[in-house]
Amino acid sequence: MPRSAVSCPQHGSDGGTYRPPARVGREAVANRAVRIESLDHLVLTVRDLDASIAFYERLGMNHVEFAPGRHALAFGSQKLNLHVAGRESEPKAAVPTPGSADLCFLVDELDPHGLDVIEGPVERTGATGTIRSVYVRDPDGNLVELSTPL
Numbered sequence: 001m002p003r004s005a006v007s008c009p010q011h012g013s014d015g016g017t018y019r020p021p022a023r024v025g026r027e028a029v030a031n032r033a034v035r036i037e038s039l040d041h042l043v044l045t046v047r048d049l050d051a052s053i054a055f056y057e058r059l060g061m062n063h064v065e066f067a068p069g070r071h072a073l074a075f076g077s078q079k080l081n082l083h084v085a086g087r088e089s090e091p092k093a094a095v096p097t098p099g100s101a102d103l104c105f106l107v108d109e110l111d112p113h114g115l116d117v118i119e120g121p122v123e124r125t126g127a128t129g130t131i132r133s134v135y136v137r138d139p140d141g142n143l144v145e146l147s148t149p150l
Contacts, residue, residue: 041072043081044142045088045096051139052082058114059105059146075105099141110134110148123150 046052049071053063061073061080070089072079083089088096110121112134120134124147131147138144 039078041079041081043083043093043096044101044140045083045085045093045098046140047085047098048139049082049084055138056080059107059144101142102145103142104131104133104145104147106131107146107148110146112136112146 044052053071053073056073057063059075061075064072064074064079066072071082073082081089083092083096085096085098104126106126110132115134115136117134117136121132122134124131124133124145126147126149128149130150132150133145133147136144136146
C-alpha cells in the first residue's frame with residue numbers, strides 16, 4: 001500500500017483504501033472559495049466516555065450533552081466533540097482512532113497539580129508567539145499540551 005494510503009473498509013473503490021485528495025497548487029489557492037477564520041470544534045474518538053469527560057473537566061472544560069447520546073466538552077468559544085470508538089457519529093474521520101491526537105490548549109495558569117507530567121515546563125513556539133508548556137496524556141493516550149503565553 002502506498003505511504004499516503006490508509007486502509008479503510010468504508011472508503012475507496014479499490015477494496016478499502018482511502019487516499020487523501022491531491023495537493024492543491026498555488027494558482028488554486030489564490031482563487032480559493034473560502035477563508036478559514038477560526039476553529040469551532042474538533043472530534044476526539046475515545047474508548048471510555050466517562051474517563052475522558054472526567055479528565056477534561058479537571059482541565060476546566062464543561063461537559064455538554066448537546067443531543068441525545070452526543071457529548072462535547074466546551075471551553076471558551078470552542079468544543080471537543082466526543083465519539084466513542086465503534087459508535088462514531090456520521091460522517092466521521094476515515095480512520096477514527098483513540099489516542100492519535102496531539103493538542104495544545106492555552107490555560108490561565110500553568111499548574112499541573114495532580115496530573116502526570118511527561119515533559120516540561122519547556123518553552124515552545126505557539127500560533128502567536130512563545131509559550132511555556134507542560135505535556136500530559138489523556139486517558140486514551142492523546143498528547144495534551146497545556147500552555148501559557150510568555
